[in-house]
Amino acid sequence: MDKQKEQLIDLVNSALWGTPAHAELFGEGTNWEALYQTAKEQACLGLAFQGISTLPNDRKPNRILLLKWYGFVAEMENHYAHHVDILGQVFQLFGKEHPILLKGLSVAALYPNPKLRHLGDIDLLLPEMDEKKSAKLLRSKGIHVNSDHQTSKHIGFDLDGVEIELHWEIGQPLNPFCYKAYKMFERQSAKITREETIEGVKVNLLPLEFNAVTLLIHMVDHFTAKGLGLRQICDWTLFLNRHHAEMDKNLLKEMLSQLKMMNDWQLFSNFCVNYLGLSTQAAIFYSESKTKKAQKLAEVVFALGNFGEYNPVWKDQPTAYCKRKIEALWGNIEHFFRTFSISPSNALFNIFYFYPIDAFGRLKKRK
Numbered sequence: 001m002d003k004q005k006e007q008l009i010d011l012v013n014s015a016l017w018g019t020p021a022h023a024e025l026f027g028e029g030t031n032w033e034a035l036y037q038t039a040k041e042q043a044c045l046g047l048a049f050q051g052i053s054t055l056p057n058d059r060k061p062n063r064i065l066l067l068k069w070y071g072f073v074a075e076m077e078n079h080y081a082h083h084v085d086i087l088g089q090v091f092q093l094f095g096k097e098h099p100i101l102l103k104g105l106s107v108a109a110l111y112p113n114p115k116l117r118h119l120g121d122i123d124l125l126l127p128e129m130d131e132k133k134s135a136k137l138l139r140s141k142g143i144h145v146n147s148d149h150q151t152s153k154h155i156g157f158d159l160d161g162v163e164i165e166l167h168w169e170i171g172q173p174l175n176p177f178c179y180k181a182y183k184m185f186e187r188q189s190a191k192i193t194r195e196e197t198i199e200g201v202k203v204n205l206l207p208l209e210f211n212a213v214t215l216l217i218h219m220v221d222h223f224t225a226k227g228l229g230l231r232q233i234c235d236w237t238l239f240l241n242r243h244h245a246e247m248d249k250n251l252l253k254e255m256l257s258q259l260k261m262m263n264d265w266q267l268f269s270n271f272c273v274n275y276l277g278l279s280t281q282a283a284i285f286y287s288e289s290k291t292k293k294a295q296k297l298a299e300v301v302f303a304l305g306n307f308g309e310y311n312p313v314w315k316d317q318p319t320a321y322c323k324r325k326i327e328a329l330w331g332n333i334e335h336f337f338r339t340f341s342i343s344p345s346n347a348l349f350n351i352f353y354f355y356p357i358d359a360f361g362r363l364k365k366r367k
Helices: 003-017 033-042 045-052 061-094 102-107 130-138 176-190 208-225 230-241 248-259 264-277 288-304 319-338 344-365
Strands: 101-104 120-123 154-159 162-165 194-198 200-207
Touching: 003 033, 003 045, 003 230, 033 045, 033 061, 045 061, 045 102, 045 120, 061 102, 061 130, 061 154, 061 194, 061 200, 101 102, 102 120, 102 200, 130 154, 130 162, 154 230, 176 208, 176 248, 176 288, 200 264, 208 230, 208 248, 208 288, 208 319, 230 264, 248 264, 264 288, 319 344
Parallel strands: 101 200, 120 162
Antiparallel strands: 101 120, 154 162, 194 200
16 A cells, blocks of 8 residues: 555544544655545545644645645534434424434444534435335425436435435345345344434434444445445444444344355455454454455555546546447446456446346436
């Protein structure tokens, strides 16, 4: 790993664990502009800024960049406050449907400073719902459905500038032969939720074991499809650190076994230990044998950024429809070989099962 990536990892670890960054890593030759861009690509600007605050003044970036960085962080803090306000409105709006909060603010609460975790949508699972029932529910509440933000798993709408996603399915494992087992775990988990309070808002959350698995599935799916940034791996790291002692290890092992995801767990937990400072005890089922593949995972994470958004294939697509489709196909094939060396089965299921389904859907909508 090159010096710049090592520096970002150090700043992120400082923010995750409340420890000072290592000042000796940030000498006069530090390329702070490039480091800012890398932190942005990984959706970790807030965490990196918190790490910088622990450095001596003579090891920090120049005043102009520091003010720019601070401005972004101040905007994040305002964004967080707005999300919390919208969260309260959403739980009032759908309280009778017993929504379950997924990801987002629920994992932000795990951070030493939740305001510095980059936020996107607010995701809710509505148990016993499907696409038609969800659409009908929104219409009954006078809410306009965002047809551009509708998938096979959720339906979306905008509430005062925040995208709300109502899920009838959280996600699914890449192995389609495990889908039936996954749905069984999802149905069971929706009946035994836990309650927590986030900034004064009472929310329902998934039980710990299934929550850990769904966060893992989310990472694996995005990594295999287009790419993954540090943000989601930081979430999982802090979730395991906070809850590992409370989880039923036998139940967790059974879930991973039936979903055929033990290799995925050990791959990402190895990354969490060797790059993000998680203890091997908290990692649960940690395996040293995954170290080399975790190194390859790190290369992909830094090469493509958050959700793969910084892959040139997706950033600079041509406007001509057919040419764009051809370049997208080659981009997916290239990513297949990239991920095959790390997780062969996931790469195969994605390219031969999920990618054709997604591609056909996009062709129908001419996207």
